[in-house]
Amino acid sequence: MKYSTVLKQIFIVAKSNWFFYFIRGKVFSFSSFEIVSNLKRTVPVLDYIIDVGANSGQFSKVASYHFPKAKMDVFEPLPNLFPRIKKMFDNNPNINTHNIALGNELGTIKFNQNEFGHISSILEISDENIHYPKGNGLDQIDVQIKTLDSFSFSQKANKGIALLKLDVQGYELEVLKGGENTLQHIDYILLEANLEQLYVNQPSFTEVNSYLNSKGFELSDMLDFNLGSKNKYIEIDLLYKRV
Numbered sequence: 001m002k003y004s005t006v007l008k009q010i011f012i013v014a015k016s017n018w019f020f021y022f023i024r025g026k027v028f029s030f031s032s033f034e035i036v037s038n039l040k041r042t043v044p045v046l047d048y049i050i051d052v053g054a055n056s057g058q059f060s061k062v063a064s065y066h067f068p069k070a071k072m073d074v075f076e077p078l079p080n081l082f083p084r085i086k087k088m089f090d091n092n093p094n095i096n097t098h099n100i101a102l103g104n105e106l107g108t109i110k111f112n113q114n115e116f117g118h119i120s121s122i123l124e125i126s127d128e129n130i131h132y133p134k135g136n137g138l139d140q141i142d143v144q145i146k147t148l149d150s151f152s153f154s155q156k157a158n159k160g161i162a163l164l165k166l167d168v169q170g171y172e173l174e175v176l177k178g179g180e181n182t183l184q185h186i187d188y189i190l191l192e193a194n195l196e197q198l199y200v201n202q203p204s205f206t207e208v209n210s211y212l213n214s215k216g217f218e219l220s221d222m223l224d225f226n227l228g229s230k231n232k233y234i235e236i237d238l239l240y241k242r243v
Contacts, residue, residue, distance in 0.1 A: 031224060035190070035237050036062040038223040039163075042239060043188055046070045047160025050153060050186075052102050052175055053167035055118050057085040063165075064095065071156055077101035077111055077143040078120060101145040103171060104178035111143040121169030123199035132198070148179025157185035166191040170202035173211060183215050189240040190223065196234050218243045 036059065046067045051060045054076040064072065072095040076082050082099040089095040101111060101122065114120040119132050148164075156162070164179075164186045166172045172191050176183065183189075189212065193205045209219065220241040228234035 031226075032058040032062045035059065035224045036066050038221070039063075039190065039239065040066045042221050042223075043161070043163070045161055046163050046188075048072070048156045048162040050148070050162075050164045051075065052148075052165065053169070054081075054085055054097075055167070056081055057088045059165060059167070060085070060095065061088060064089075064092065068094075070094065072096070073098065073151070073153065073156075075100060075102055077145075078113060079141070079143075080113075099144075101143050102148055102168070102178065103145050103174040104147060106146055106150060107144075108142045109145045110140050113139045113141050119169060121171060121199055122174075123170045123202055126197050126200050126202070129196070129198045146178075148175065148182040150178075151182075153182050154185040157182070161187050163188045163190060165189075170194055170199035173203045173208050176208075176211060176215075180215070183217075187242050188220075189217055191238060191240070192226075193236050193238050194234065195236065196228075198234065212240050216242055 046063075047070055049060075049063055049067065049070050049072045051063070051072060051074045054060055054074045057074065057076075060072060060074050063070070074085060074089065074095060075098045076085055077100055079099070082097070086097050086099075089097055101109060103109065103122065109122060111122055112120060112124055114125075115138070119125070125132055125138075162185060164183070166175055166189070168175055172193075191208070193208060194202060195205060212218075217240040219238060221239040222236055223239055224237040225233055226235035
């Protein structure tokens with residue numbers, strides 16, 4: 001999710017080159033531009049990117065600009081958002097799009113589709129969550145789900161520096177567990193970590209961090225943050241590096 005306040009947007013514009021890209025006709029989302037720009041400073045070259053939880057393709061759009069030679073596999077399960085992604089990248093031979101969810105199982109799964117697509121999740125929104133708008137047209141739909149390891153991503157990842165990006169609203173640990181073989185060929189992992197119990201049965205940051213440490217990844221950088229009610233930090237975009 002990319003939940004922003006006006007204050008944060010002003011902050012991003014003031015300290016980044018977003019405005020200069022905008023006047024040159026390059027229209028990128030604030031938060032995705034900030035994340036990828038910071039990523040580019042830390043990791044100048046990427047050859048392969050897996051974008052899990054692409055939403056409307058905003059991260060992939062900026063990443064394809066800053067890493068134009070990178071091969072990409074882009075995943076978004078929502079049927080109302082996927083056509084935008086497919087249209088966006090149809091003419092880019094480096095990018096494959098997939099209208100499915102990723103997790104730790106194969107088949108179909110119930111998905112909570114929210115009017116605000118960026119907070120949609122396999123998990124239900126927690127009653128403790130005061131940061132998301134209420135009464136926002138929630139529907140439960142069936143979506144196809146696969147695992148990272150059910151694809152032959154290791155062949156692509158072995159050809160250069162590979163990044164796995166996860167923005168799946170509290171379901172990150174399940175995606176990671178379904179990709180243990182794939183993780184052996186990944187150099188960097190970018191994920192959105194929740195600092196509060198935003199979803200039911202959402203693992204804590206400590207659990208996700210411990211799992212990544214056990215797989216040979218250590219926290220390398222913070223690339224962005226999301227503000228919730230009363231400008232409280234509720235999510236941070238973190239970069240992990242294989243050590």
